[in-house]
Amino acid sequence: MSFQILWLFRIVLIVTFISNGSCFPDQAWYYSFVKDAKLAPMFARFDYIIIGGGTSGCALAATLSQNASVLVLERGGSPYDSPSATDIGNFATTLSNTSPKSWSQLFISEDGVYNTRARVLGGGSVLNAGFYTRAGDDYVKEAEWKSDEVEAAYEWVEEKVAFQPPVMGWQTAFKDGLLEAGEFPYNGFTYDHINGTKIGGTIFDQAGHRHTAANLLEYANPNSLAVYLHANVHKILFTTKGI
Ligand SMILES: Cc1cc2nc3c(=O)[nH]c(=O)nc-3n(C[C@H](O)[C@H](O)[C@H](O)COP(=O)(O)OP(=O)(O)OC[C@H]3O[C@@H](n4cnc5c(N)ncnc54)[C@H](O)[C@@H]3O)c2cc1C
Structure with missing residues (x-):
């Protein structure tokens, strides 16, 4: 198939987004490719556009950027703007701060349950309880994932964001309770x-410092990744015509 015909059938994704116009001073000392949406060019082309730089979005962006150009549009700000807010001692405060520009957004599920969801680069991994475990073998089998690729992915993630926790007194008591109840081995x-x-x-x-999915962007190819913050995606237009 000629290049022109390929062009004709190529699906071009146009994403319109609104910059919330929040202040993100030129402090991208941590990642050169993370910028405020206000600095986005009027027109750009990418092989992939990821909407939401959350737990999965950051990992996906880092991986895809190895072989393709990638744009990430994240509606929230950066966890690096206020690093201590993600420390273990501030877990409850940060999670429960649901003011309009905070990282935690209150929502009510369809069946009426109150919950919060992330609004920040790194997504839920910036707010959650931080428990890390690998998937069960049965799960991997059912998903039909290749076990060697899964092993490699575990190592990739664990290198940046997983740690052995200190065990507090109450946790020891809880563990002893489980064993007493017969949860062996x-x-x-x-x-x-x-x-x-x-x-x-x-x-x-x-x-006690939290490591988040945003840390996985350390794996990214900085030359083929653009991450825009405060880029709230409202509409996605698909067209089959070349533009
Ligand atoms: C209180 C709490 C505790 C938890 N504890 C644990 C735990 O201990 N261990 C564990 O493994 N899991 C835990 N989880 C679950 C885990 O955090 C989530 O399953 C996971 O983060 C989901 O990842 P995700 O990539 O699907 O979504 P998210 O990480 O939420 O990412 C979605 C991203 O998309 C962005 N976004 C959304 N809409 C738009 C838009 N229109 N335009 C642009 N960007 C947009 C959001 O701002 C966000 O950054 C917890 C969750 C909660 C709420």
């Missing part, structure tokens, strides 16, 4: 998803 600390009782992983390091 006791597996000690492990990332593996296995039967019995275990100490799982955490995304908080030994100093």
Whole structure:
């Protein structure tokens, strides 16, 4: 098929988004490719556009940018603007701050349950409880994932964001309670998803600093990735015509 015909059938994705116009000073010292949406050019082409730079969006962007050009549009700000807000001691405060420009957005599910969802680069991994575990073997099998690729993905993630947690007194008591109730065997600390009782992983390091999916952007190819913050996507237009 000639290049022209390929062009004709190529699906061009046009994403319109509105910059919330919030202030993101030139402090992209952490990632050269992360900018405020106000700095986005009027027109640009990318092989992939990822809407939402959350837990999965950041991992996907880092991976795809190795072999393609990638745009990430994230409606929220950056967790690097206020690093201590993600520390373990500020977990409850940050999660419960649902003011209009905060990282946590209140919503009510269709069946009436109050919950929060992320509005920040790194997504839920910036707000959540930080528990980390690998998937169960049955899950991987059912999903028909290749086990060697899954192993490689675990190592990729764990290198940046997974840690062995310190075990507090109440956690020891809880573990002892599970064993007393017969949840055997006791597996000690492990990332593996296995039967019995275990100490799982955490995304908080030994100093209590949270590592988030935004840290996975360290793997990205900075020359083929653009991440725009405060870029709230409202509409996606698809066309089969070349533009
Ligand atoms: C309180 C709480 C505790 C949790 N604890 C754990 C835990 O301990 N361990 C665990 O593994 N999981 C935990 N989870 C679940 C986990 O955080 C989520 O499953 C995971 O983060 C979801 O990832 P995601 O990429 O699907 O979505 P998200 O990480 O939420 O990413 C979605 C992204 O899209 C952006 N976005 C949304 N709409 C738009 C738009 N229109 N335009 C542009 N951007 C947009 C959002 O701002 C966000 O950054 C917890 C969740 C909650 C709420």
